[in-house]
Amino acid sequence: MSGGAPIVEVEGLTVDFVGGAKPLRAVDGVDLTLRPGEVLALLGESGSGKSVTLRALMRLLPERRAVIAGKVRVDGHDVRALSKSDLTAYRGRTIAMIYQEPGIALDPVYRVGDQIAEAVMRHEGASRREARTRALELFERVRIPSAARRLDNYAHEMSGGMRQRAMIALALACRPKVLLADEPTTALDATVQIQVLLLLRELQRELGLAVIFVTHDIGVATEIADRIAVMYAGRIVETGACRDIIRTPAHPYTGGLLASRAGGAQAKGGRLAAIPGVPPDLSNLPPGCAFAPRCKQVQPVCEQAVPAEASIGHDHRARCVLLSAGSAAGQREVFGETT
């Protein structure tokens, strides 16, 4: 499923938004590695920095207002140093992105087939006829029914699920190696969401894509990801294999998220084990662990410094002082009920 040298390497990525009333740190020291053919889910709530991380990989953030620090390498390119013309080639051929709202991502005044053909002509120098053939192949690949006819549709003439498929076709037009997916199934109905997830899984396998999939839904992450990275207030608080994160969460935030899900073990009419409080203000982060004010196991040391990353198992790491203390047994006791 995965092997070889990493295709995405991110080290110490920090994004500060300046120019607003108060500067705020949206992403704070994120490290990521992704190998070809691997699917990583970035799991987090609104404001956790997951989408900003994706945009930094595409270099889509506004240059004046977003101050980026750290190392971002994708398929041998130093993304932060790319010139404008290199960036045009990089986007689409190395890396491509799909969004939550295909209605906004697709141009409303061009036929969808022409948009795909344009990308192929521009990036690969193909003729119009070749590009149209490619667009048709892509539409068939993403299983749009009566593909030839649908190429001439405008975005508004398609249903939500079909638009999402068309956007996936557009993203794959120039055979990228890395696909970034920003909540692509969140706006879809349940019966359509599972179809799109299965399609993405199939395309990823057949094309050997590396995928970073941003979601707030643990269920969706479980369906698609090999590995999960849990983000909170701009930091990755836990990362590991999908199985380990779901079955033996190590960070209190991950454990809390799993325990607070409705429809789990708890009886109807009972109470959900909700995480108290609200996420912190990004312009005024506490000096220590950002989750400390909401954490049931908070200790004085939590509020002093951001906890270092501790290794818990094979490729399973978390930022929590309880883990650096080295008491694995204590952890099992704490999260026993969620596994």
Added chain:
Amino acid sequence: MMEGSRHGILTCDRGGPAQPLLSVRDLTRHFGGRRAWIGAKVGERRGAVRAVDGVSFDVAKGETLGIVGESGCGKSTLARLITQIIAADAGEVIFDGEAVGTSALDLSAYRREVQMVFQDSYASLNPRLTVEETVAFGPRVHGLARRDAIDRAHDLISRVGLDPTRFAARYPHELSGGQRQRVNIARALALQPRLLILDEAVSALDKSIEAQVLNLLVDLKDEFGLTYMFISHDLNVVRFMSDRVMVMYLGKVAELGAADVILANPRHPYTMALLASMPSMDPDRRTTEAPLSGDPPNPIDPPSGCRFHTRCKFATPVCAQTAPALAEVGPAHRAACLMAAPGSAHPQAPPGAAVAA
């Protein structure tokens, strides 16, 4: 404490516990289209969106009825019809034995009894009113003195888990999404309603906040003896909240019954597909096949016969011709499927005399 502050706003149980709090009969609403002026179908709209098409159900006192379905199934239109935000084309809404909109129960009295919480917590608050003014607004309109309305607002703000001394003077933009939704809930409770309609009220919230608001809703229901209609697309949340569940598809009721029965032993193929579409929580047992293909059809021109037949894997030619009625499939469990209707022409239907649809 709330009893003492009722100040002339009367809410009284008229029919006793056995009488449903809300009865909806053949409620219908079509949007757009043109009315036919001549011919056999005078008055009927052609080319209209058949948002809600002949929906009937009861809500018992003190229960939570969950309503699930995909976009376009009519669940939000249904909520707006019941609250009389929009008018129905046909059908009636009966609240505790009284038809709504008649002299026995005029709209202003009815609206004290039925309140609603919407999905978008920001859009549903007036940005120029403080939290306190927002919650006190309804009681003031309904004749409560200013001082009493403010007192009641403070009481409710604290009951939804916000400290009035910190939050009463704030404006909506100074609140987080979860706090705003708490204010919306407080406002809905300000007229001491008996029925609260929650239309995707927790769907826009982050998961860690969603659990807090769900807990709050459970507590408030006990505290104020409320009845809920809980509309959501999230089956996990509906399972947690509801006593009974109604599944809708393209403006019609597909299945209706006790939550634990419907979600464990669904009889309508659409309910089965909806359940099977939920993402698995087990990385070793991922979904391998999508239960349904394609999107829900357009409600402007719904399929003939059973509206689900175009996506149903059990469909036979008879499904395209006959619209199934809601038929009893178990104790207090009804499904609109020809496979559940005795004597229908579907090969998998139970034997028996045909019942007129």
